[in-house]
Amino acid sequence: MSYRELGNDVVKLVGGERNIGSVIHCATRLRFNLKDDSKAQQEELKKLSGVMGVMNKGGQFQVVIGTHVAEVYKEISKIISVDGNAGGGAKKSITNQIFEIISGSFAPLxxxxxxxxxxxxxxxxxxxxxxxxxxxxxxxxxxxxGNAVFYFLPIFLGITISLKLGVNAYVGGAIGAALLEPNITGLAAAEQGTTFLGIPLILSDYSSTVFPIFIAILIYAMLDKLLRKVIHKDLQMFLVPMICLMVIVPLTLLVFGPFGVNVGNAIGSGITFLSTKSGIITGAVLGAGWTFLTVFGLHWGIVPIILANLGQGGDPISAMVAMGVFAQIGVVGAVFLKTKDKQLKTLAASTFLPGALSGVTEPIIYGVLTRFKKTFIYVAIAGAIGGAINNLFGVHATVFAFPSVLSIVAFSPMAMHATSALITFGIAFALTFILGYEEKTGTASVQGNTSGKDQSSITPGIKNLTVVSPLKGQIIPLSSVDDAAFSSGAMGKGIAIEPTEGRVYSPVNGVVSTIFRTGHCIALVSEEGTEVLIHVGIETVKLKGQFFTIKVQEGTDVKQGDLLIEFDIEQIKKAGFQTTTPIIITNTNDYRDVIGSDKATIEPGQHLISVIG
Structure with a gap:
């Protein structure tokens, strides 16, 4: 299929030109702001030759194309009037906005x-x-x-929520800290009734709470923006924070705090009530539903409830939803043993370990489950049974931990939780191994052919190549990257680096094939024909070039060690973005294997990836 045909088909299947508010592209995908997401035909899009995957994330409808995305974008721009800054897309719903704020606030913590x-x-x-x-x-x-981060959670959330909302994070942290300050906590022990300006105060213990600080910072963000419109710029530095602290802290103690505490307690009591009425049904629904909540990003909305329950002594929700994780691990374990496809076996192995040891299952979901839809049924069945067992026997979390093999000790009774996890894993494993998984043809899957070539036609005579590190930092597995297009292997094999220095150097002798004007991503082709993609940060295309300085141009011949890009790590993080940098061999399928370094840390110029021809 030509780029023109693919562009035409994509426009048609996202609902046509009239449904497109704006479209931009980054290194790997087309990013649409659609007026009505429901008009997009996701399954049909995934079937297109040249489309590696589709996801609706962060208010954008994303179509993963790969390294040829610029060519497809050019064809789309001939069909419609594209505007990367257009605001024609529909506003996000209140629900989407809430979950986006929750996810963005908890992710750094x-x-x-x-x-x-x-x-x-x-x-x-x-x-x-x-x-x-x-x-x-x-x-x-x-x-x-172990207790500090939980006790001072309002301070940390005050900072991260403020960063997400684009206001002064340290004023947000100060608001959270005020709730734990001795002058205020000491009022709770006062024998006489306490008041503020004659208004009675209802004091609570705000350590480890979530909802009060969320409400307080939301109001703070609105007040901050209002004050900056009416206060002279020269006075804003001290006057805006002063007024915000004077207004928000008392309001939190008078209104937001008691309301938030009651909301958290009510939700926890509701779960407990449902569990007492029908523990089996409640456990089954949450155990089966966790995977689907994760797919849609709605699982973030459960985290504040879990933390609120833990503040009351224990959380049953964690025990129920944990079974969804063990079900996913069981499915991918069976796929690993059953498949004869070397690429799928590698993918299954690389997603199994992060899921089993850390509870990070997005690579399983986007790399395996979405590829073989039948496995979602197995996960739901196994998760429902495990969740029902756990809730029936009163299993609950005693501390916050991601559901995994290593976190079994965080649940009580521990033996019952371990038994339930084993049963769940076994059911999902058996269903997948005995009944099989649904094969899917074409390039629709997220793990699809990244080079667009038949895997059986590996180019003969390709030389081995050592790709050196373009960065200084800590090495992390690609499967741990917080972006499914990379972590699932959709773009090809590779590795990721958490940089500690804001400079990107050339990892090969070759030519710069593509460099984005935003500076966040660069693609090179080595003299041997190896295609290397370096993507600085996650979703950093949204910075529109802020904090990046480009040192080369497209078509520039480069040698190993030449400076390509400079970027400001601290400013990028302050803006709320991760700086984790995937380094991908995008023509992986031209090679027999791509093997990453097993070092923990690395310097520029040191061996990073072996490409085996």
Whole structure:
């Protein structure tokens, strides 16, 4: 299929020109703002030769094309009037906006929350086995390390929510800190009734709470923007934060805090009530539904409820939804053993370990389940059974942790949770292995042929090549990247780096084939014909070139070590974006194998990827 035909078909299947508010492209995909997402025919789009996948993420309808996206975009621009800055797309619904804020606020904290949760779980095991005394100073130090992020959660959320909403993050953090400040917490112990300007205060313990700070920062963001319209620019630096603190902190204690606490308690009580009425049904619904919530990004809305429940002593939701994770692991384990396709076997193995050990299952969902739709049924059945068992026997989480093999110790009773997890895994594994999984032809799958060539026609005589590191930083598996188009292997095999220095150097001798005007992405072709894509950050195309400086042009001949791009790591992070950088061999299918380095950290110029011809 030609680029012109593909462009025509894509426009037609997203609902036609009249349904397109705007369209831009990044390194790998077309990004549409559609007036009505329901008019887009996702399944038909996935069947198009040349389309690797489709996803609706962050308010954009994304069609994954690969490295030829610029050519397809050019053809689309001939068909319709494209405008990357157009606002013709429909406004996001309130629900979408809420979930986007929740996901953007919790994402930076999940590592700290998961790590601290596992530390608390480890301490619980050590004290239960009498290997450590809860009265010892060692225990107290480690307990402090594990408890801090949860106790001071309003401060951390004050910062991350403010970053997501585009207001001063440190004022947001100060609002959260005020709820835990001794002058305010001390009022709760006062014998006489406490007031503010004569208005009675209803004081609560705001440590580890979620809903009060969410409400407070939402109002703070609106007040901040209003004040900046009416206060002279020279006075804004001190006057805006001062007024915001004077207004928002008292309002939080008077209104937002009590309301948020009651909302959290009501939701937790609701779950508990449903569980007492029909624990089996409640557990089955949540166990079966978790995978689908994750697909649509709605699982973020559960996290605040889980944290609120943990603040009350324990959370049953985590135990129920955890079974959805073990069901996914069971499916991909069976696919690994059953398939004879080397590429699929590699994909299954690379997604199994992150899911089993860390609970990160997006690579499983987008790399395997969406490819073989039949497996969603297996996951739902196994998850429902496991969730029902856990809720029937009152299994609950004692600390926050991602559902995984390693986090089994975070649940009580632990033996029952482990048994339920094993049953769930076994059912999903057996269904997949015995009944098989639905084969899907063509290039519709997310894991599709990234080079557009038949895999059986590997180009003979291609030389081996060593691709050196273009960055200084920490190496992470590609499967851990928070973008399904990369983590699933859709773009090809490779590796990712969490940079500690904002410079990108050429990893090969060759030519710059593509460099985006935003500076966030560059593609090179080595002298041996290896195609290398370097994508700095996740969703950083939205920065529109801010914090990036391009040092070369398309068509430039480069040598290993030549400076290509400079970028400001701190400013990118402050803007709310991840700087994780995938380095992809986009013509992976021309080679027998692509093998990444097993180092933990790396310097520019050191061996990063071996390409085996």
């Amino acid at each position: 999940l590592g700290a929350l998961a790590g601290a949760g596992m530390l608390r779980a480890l301490l619980a095991v050590l004290t239960a086995l009498d290997w450590m005394s809860a009265e010892s100073s060692t225990y107290r130090v480690l307990a402090g390390a």
